[in-house]
Amino acid sequence: MAALPPGAAPVKAEFLVSVAPQDLPDDDAAEGSTSHVTGRKDGEVTQDAQRGTILSGAQRKRLSKEEKKKHRGANKGRRFARVQDEVELCWKVAVGKTCEFGSECRFTHDVSAYLTAKPKDVHFPPPEDLLQVPPYIRTPVSPDTEMSFGPNTSIDFSTKCPVFERTGECRHGLKCRFLGGHVCEGEGGFVQLVADDDKRARAASAEQELNFMDGVTLKSIRTKKYPHPISDTYLKELQAAGEEAKLTGEQSVQDDPSTSVIHDVQAIDAVSAATVPQPITTGSGDQSQNDTPDAPLRSSEKKRLHWTGKTYLAPLTTVGNLPFRRLCVDYGADITCGEMGLAMSFLQGSKEEWSLVRRHPSESIFGMQIAGSKPSLLVPAAEIIGRECTGNLDFVDINCGCPIDLVYKTGSGSALLDAAGKLGKIIGGMNKALGDIPVTVKLRTGVKDGRNTAHKLMPRLGPEFGASAITLHGRTRQQRYTKLADWDYIKQCVEAVRSREQDEGLSPIPIFGGGDCFSSQDYWEKMEGTGVDGVMIGRGALIKPWIFTEIKERREWDISSRERLELIRKYAEYGLNHFGTDTAGVNTTRRYLCEALSFQYRYIPIGLLETLPGRINDRAPAFRGRDDLETLLASPDSRDWVKVSEMFLGPAPESWSFMPKHKSNAYGEESQG
Known part of the structure; x- marks a missing residue:
């Protein structure tokens, strides 16, 4: 096989697919303000796309200002629409509280209707269910008990909610996509939320995020x-x-x-x-609570x-x-x-x-x-x-x-x-x-x-x-x-x-x-x-x-592919704890997990290198890993990053898509999740 060109990572010959180095991801593009929608720098306008006519200098200048205002900021071409449930359940009802708006609430209070329209629970695999061979996640055994609310929806009582497992409660209640992990069947076949007081007490100091602004x-x-x-x-x-x-x-x-x-x-x-x-006053008549710095x-x-x-x-x-x-x-x-x-x-x-x-x-x-x-x-x-x-x-x-x-x-x-x-x-x-x-x-x-x-x-x-x-x-x-x-x-x-x-x-x-x-x-x-x-x-x-x-x-x-998959699982768990386990939180976690994978795929396992250590600016030739999972984790295709996310977060919704920050990682329409 031909020698590797200068600047290419020294991958061993037995792992090479091609000596041609792949494009180096453009970290400046990820940090800069190029629009991924138009492919132009913000405000760069050459002609009226709708009319197909050449614009005058004054018109270009005016339109340029408008576009600059519209696209101001980095990576404005990336759009991550909030993914929500088809039927939106009132969050107070979801956690077992009473909504003060009653029938005037703009969200539904019909739990059965919500659960009927809600997608199936997501199975979040424990570490022992991770595999080094396809399908990489051990398929869960069908539950003995399943509560059904319609042809497309059922609660899987064998699933585990990552938030509940750590904190003893889930703040999203019935809206959680891992609902089977913290409900039981109540009287009359209705769903009843459960809590674990011991876990909740232990998590008070170990899991509660700090610096919340009310x-x-x-x-x-x-x-x-x-x-x-x-x-x-x-x-x-x-x-x-x-x-x-x-x-x-x-x-x-x-x-x-x-x-x-x-x-x-x-x-x-x-x-x-x-x-x-001057003293900082509370605004109340009681001056005893005023704070003088x-x-x-x-x-x-x-x-x-x-x-x-x-x-x-x-x-x-x-x-x-x-x-x-x-x-x-x-x-x-x-x-x-x-x-x-x-x-x-x-x-x-x-x-x-x-x-x-x-x-x-x-x-x-x-x-x-x-x-x-x-x-x-x-x-x-x-x-x-x-x-x-x-x-x-x-x-x-x-x-x-x-x-x-x-x-x-x-x-x-x-x-x-x-x-x-x-x-x-x-x-x-x-x-x-x-x-x-x-x-x-x-x-x-x-x-x-x-x-x-x-x-x-x-x-x-x-x-x-x-x-x-x-x-x-x-x-x-x-x-x-x-x-x-x-x-x-x-x-x-x-x-x-x-x-x-x-x-x-x-x-x-x-x-x-x-x-x-x-x-x-x-x-x-x-x-x-x-x-x-x-x-x-x-x-x-x-x-x-x-x-x-x-x-x-x-x-x-020389980290193994399974150890890397366990790292990804841990990131997904932390994301769900931070962003939430409802539909919106799951897909926000998916977005940031794919962002993380858009960097992690660039890692070349040191067991594949002729010389150590690896260097950050070496261009990777096309290579295969020591197993299928290692090859998958090295894929530059953003569709594969979405597939990895689905192992932990369930299928991506049809309306959801992912656009990488790095232009060289984008595949046009192929980059859609």
Whole structure:
């Protein structure tokens, strides 16, 4: 057989199907704003598709603005319609409660009619039912007892509800797609919900997600009635300092990013220490419950982060959700961080944005990441987050590295790399607003290719601005993922920070590096060669979540296909626990499971490689696995990912489809589930 071309993964000859390397998935497309509907960049319009006529320049400009507004954001071409039951049962009736709307309720209260129209229960296989040969899941034995409600519907009492098995109850009641796991036959043949008090008591601390935002609080945020006195005081001081600088003719810090902001921060510290914030009132006549915040902590009084040697899962948009983080914790991740949230959306009371701060009790060190362009957005958002997540948030990370246009053009993300003065004011204000919760910063090496600037900014982040930890991704904003991360430059930046800390007698803060880490060997070589306290893992964890086990055990794990299938089962279980076991929750879990498989298929089993370890940017030739399941899990066809999801979540509805984030993984109409 012909030799493999340069850049191809060194797969052993006996496993090769073809030496031609497959397309490398475009991680930039997954992160960018290309529309998967039109195949064009957002706003790129050449002619009127409906009329078939060429548009004038003014018409193109106007239509371009309209399309930009319509498709604003990343991957707007992907559509995931909410899949619901054909007959919608009132949720209060579903859990055995009485609906206060009665006959005026827009949902049905007829349980028998609902169960007749409801699809059959889904069988969620236990770990012992996983097989390495087709059909990969052991077929369940037909139940001895089955309650029938029509020709198409029956309750299978042999099925197990993943949520009930862990928590002793299911919040979706009769709407659960695994209903047989927590019902029994009551009087007159009716269905009766059951609960397990022992499991419920054990799950109270081990399974209950934290940092839930209630509707009343969200409404007060949306209506701008939520008080943030520390932020208000700080922003007034910033405004006064800016006006004073104009009156005295001094150059503004914001106009000159190279000017130190340490004097501004010290001055504001002094004023804030003498300022007593206005009490936060409850709005009731009883003033005894009013809360007067303590004086803000100085950055030097923050609790220190002892992260040396700990494994760190990067914040990952879309795919870094709570179920995925739980999975990585199971395989050894010590530090986890939620998906990036926008400060503006937090201040608007977005339910979706506030869901990003949810934490599972298994996450021992958990933080959230926030992006914004100025102190007037980030500081108030931080104050609300700090108050609502007290005790359940270990750090807040400022995103100074997001490269996508949507974020960069607003002055957020990597745009802050060229605005040191503004960044200093943001960190200083967030430190005050968050109390003892530390503020960390994640950044890139610079904005433009060939113009690294992080070595100038990073030494200021701790001593001057008050950051408690730094993570440096070894690429500029302009670089594509196909270019390797610059670890030599990361080493240079670490040395610059440590030099300043030593000169000024300061305690060192944790510094993590990031980029292209894909194996235990990679990890420890980078740790020993650059002086970082740890390596943040992003794409490496998406492709093989067990990388944290490899790092901790200092080995390369030749994981079997059945072990990988068990990992997928665990992800599906965590997804159902988080998103729900009703029809909508099952198919939301299916969507995110397919998202995860769109990365995991890229793993090339190390038992198939001539040389170790595998490298993240190697292009895989067409290969077959050591068994049928390993071959299936390596399929780049999104239809196969949907088939894998059906092993745990039942058949995908006809109305449901999956479109991968990576354009190179899409097969046009063939990608429909």
